[in-house]
Amino acid sequence: MNPFESIGQEEIVIAMAGLSALVMTIAVWSALVVRDPSQRRMKEMVDRRLQLKEGIMVTPRRRQKLQATTMMRQVVDRLKLLRTAQADKLARRLAQAGWRSKDAVVRFLFAKLALPFVFGGVALFVLYVLELYNLDSIQKMLVVLGLTIFGTYAPEIYVKNTIQKRWAVIRKALPDALDLMVICAEAGLSLDATMQRVSDELAGASPELSEEFGLTAAELSFLPDRTTALGNLKERVDLPAMRGLVNSLVQSERYGTPLAQSLRVLAAESRNERVMKAEEKAARLPAMLTVPMIIFILPPLFIVLIGPAGLDIADALGRMG
Numbered sequence: 001m002n003p004f005e006s007i008g009q010e011e012i013v014i015a016m017a018g019l020s021a022l023v024m025t026i027a028v029w030s031a032l033v034v035r036d037p038s039q040r041r042m043k044e045m046v047d048r049r050l051q052l053k054e055g056i057m058v059t060p061r062r063r064q065k066l067q068a069t070t071m072m073r074q075v076v077d078r079l080k081l082l083r084t085a086q087a088d089k090l091a092r093r094l095a096q097a098g099w100r101s102k103d104a105v106v107r108f109l110f111a112k113l114a115l116p117f118v119f120g121g122v123a124l125f126v127l128y129v130l131e132l133y134n135l136d137s138i139q140k141m142l143v144v145l146g147l148t149i150f151g152t153y154a155p156e157i158y159v160k161n162t163i164q165k166r167w168a169v170i171r172k173a174l175p176d177a178l179d180l181m182v183i184c185a186e187a188g189l190s191l192d193a194t195m196q197r198v199s200d201e202l203a204g205a206s207p208e209l210s211e212e213f214g215l216t217a218a219e220l221s222f223l224p225d226r227t228t229a230l231g232n233l234k235e236r237v238d239l240p241a242m243r244g245l246v247n248s249l250v251q252s253e254r255y256g257t258p259l260a261q262s263l264r265v266l267a268a269e270s271r272n273e274r275v276m277k278a279e280e281k282a283a284r285l286p287a288m289l290t291v292p293m294i295i296f297i298l299p300p301l302f303i304v305l306i307g308p309a310g311l312d313i314a315d316a317l318g319r320m321g
Helices: 009-032 040-059 060-066 071-078 085-096 102-130 135-187 189-202 206-221 224-237 241-253 260-297 298-320
Strands: none
Touching: 009 206, 040 102, 071 102, 085 135, 085 206, 085 224, 135 189, 135 206, 135 260, 189 206, 189 241, 189 298, 224 241, 241 260, 260 298
């Protein structure tokens, strides 16, 4: 006797309904579960704090041994690019983009050195060897020269765009961070404890600002001059709101002024600035929608309104002819 012959349609429907309910429950559960990246971010902050402490306590000979001997570093060291006056400025620029290691400077210098040859070589190979495009000699030379120049400025353009995106995210999250700092200051926490607490709370909402505050808290805990740590924060995030925050913190450290009151004023100003920027974008919206509306909405509207009348006129003229 076949065991499947005793299974009726009702059992099959019940089994399918149960399976559907199970799949729906798993889907809803997966959608509602929020994967908080705060643990990974906190681990990175702890590692960063240990790296900073090791960078201060390690001897120069030990620091030289810790430097990686990669191919890019060998090329950069052989050309002595790290010894130029622009190396420190470049390191600060990369720190604004979130890349603070010495290897980031080496990679940037190597990319700036190699990309012109890469883009120019690819253009020469495509135009002169493969001859994929039918261009005259002058046009080929202009294309090769243009790609070589683009390869020269490509790393700087990428770093600039990264900095702007990072600062935009920090600018949006700064009012909430100031509110949290007001609460921590009124609770009696110290400045480095306040920074660390705000960094922990913002780890999921704004990892960029959380990283900056966590790094500042680490520097405040072991740098001899606390003003230097605050100045480093202002250099990494060169925004008007951040400069006002750092100036208030420096004034509070130097003269003992009430920190909670100044932070409350800064938080109100930052929230007002965020609201004004949102209103500005909303005010620009009608002007920005004018051209798409003319291109995509008005032609179908004219077709719907005038089309039937045009067809009737064409039929009438056809019958008259």
